[in-house]
Amino acid sequence: MALEITETAMTATVNGEVIATGTRVGNAWHVTTWPRPLDRNSAITALSLAERVITHGEDDPCVNEWRKELARD
Template sequence: MSLKITETTMAVVLDGKTIATATRTPTGWQVTTWPTPLDRNGAITALTLAELTITHGKDDPCVIDLREELAGG
């Protein structure tokens, strides 16, 4: 996995394929795999979550914890 971060975009790449992106907007970071805008740290977490979901599965304890953290609970 690689995480590419600039001032206005972020992308997570797995095996040469971009699996999720984030774009900076006036209301925060919009991540392709998350329904609501996030702050910068949340966007990085959401991109990590996208990668972990693919590599470990949606029922992995780390995936579940990160999803709950992003959801605010």
């Protein structure tokens, strides 16, 4: 996975294909794979989560824990 982060955008790619993006609006980040705005660190977690789902599946323990972590934020 490659993760590119700038001041206003984030992009996660797997094998050269974009799998998720994040865009900053004010202080919030809107990630294509998460239903609500996040802070910067949580947006990075959401992008990592998108990659983990692709490579390890929905039932992976890390996937479940990262989803719980993001839901608490």
